[in-house]
Amino acid sequence: MQYKTWFSSYVRSFYYTNEKDQKNIELKEIHSGNVYKNMTDIAQGFFSSEDEVNTASAVGLLHDVGRFPQYAKYKTFKDAVSVNHGALGAEVLAQEGIFKELSPALKDIILNAVKYHNAYKLPSVLTPKTLVYLKMIRDADKLDIWRVFTEEIFMQNKTERPSAVMLGFPVTDDYSEKILKAVYSKQLAKLADVKCENDFKLLQLTWIFDLNFKRSFSLLVERNYIDKMVDTLPDTLEINGLRQVLKDYCSLQINRDSGISE
Structure with missing residues (x-):
């Protein structure tokens, strides 16, 4: 081809x-x-x-x-x-x-x-x-979306970001309990519920629950995207508590028998 x-x-x-x-x-x-x-x-x-x-x-x-x-x-x-x-x-x-x-x-x-x-x-x-x-x-x-955001977008001065990448969400210190709850519940968050940039970051973390292959989880862990994403969020107990929830979930998937989720 x-x-x-x-x-x-x-x-x-x-x-x-x-x-x-x-x-x-x-x-x-x-x-x-x-x-x-x-x-x-x-x-x-x-x-x-x-x-x-x-x-x-x-x-x-x-x-x-x-x-x-x-x-x-x-x-x-x-x-x-x-x-x-x-x-x-x-x-x-x-x-x-x-x-x-x-x-x-x-x-x-x-x-x-x-x-x-x-x-x-x-x-x-x-x-x-x-x-x-x-x-x-x-x-x-x-x-690669996690790479783009953790290694490029979130590390850049906001005026230097590619203009279309953040989808127009406002930059605030807040985040929505509904989006946070989705992460703790191991469920995909909905874009329609995103109100600000921090919500968008939390939504991206819920994508972990939609990964399918063991190798995908291994690459996620090897590249340390969980810590990189959480480090860009507000330093609160409930936000920091997400780290272990997500890392434990990844470990469980990496150690499963098959290479793909059913």
């Missing part, structure tokens, strides 16, 4: 001459490359064939291809006020026809994994094989 060459050319067509817009495009281009690496890493420890690993890698690089036309038209990465970037990405790939040499079944796997990678819940209509790739890309995506 010549998807790497196509992807590079496609992204370059959205480059800007002004720094503000170009910074947002570069953020997603670098993210796509890192998700490709995460996806390959997870896939190599799970799949038995090179073709399966290559398919997973393709999904990793292409999963956010809808972000580029989304930003070009709406100047935002917030799906709720623009367009579903997963569905748009699948449309772009289908229209570009870059998978013509693939079997219909393999093409459907890639397109559906891209289409639903950002869904709040996994759709029930997909084949078991497709669901494996879908769970894998959701893990690989989260791992």
Whole structure:
């Protein structure tokens, strides 16, 4: 599959001459490359064939291809006020026809994994094989989103951040009890309940409960994302108490028998 060459050319067509817009495009281009690496890493420890690993890698690089036309038209990465970037990405790939040499079944796997990678819940209509790739890309995506925020966004001066990345949430010292409760309850928080930047950080921590592969949990722990995320939140007892809850959960998942959650 010549998807790497196509992807590079496609992204370059959205480059800007002004720094503000170009910074947002570069953020997603670098993210796509890192998700490709995460996806390959997870896939190599799970799949038995090179073709399966290559398919997973393709999904990793292409999963956010809808972000580029989304930003070009709406100047935002917030799906709720623009367009579903997963569905748009699948449309772009289908229209570009870059998978013509693939079997219909393999093409459907890639397109559906891209289409639903950002869904709040996994759709029930997909084949078991497709669901494996879908769970894998959701893990690989989260791992690099945590990198983006803990190593770049939260460490930067707020005026130097890519403008679209925080989705417009206000910066305050507060956080919502409803979002905090979701973390302690080991449940996914909802974006609709997020009121401020700290809520958004807590929501990202609940993504840990949506990871699927043992290797994903290992990478999360190895990269110390839990401490890095919690360290950016207010220094309160209830916030600091999250550290052990999350670390204990990760340890339990890493030590389970199978490589994927059922």
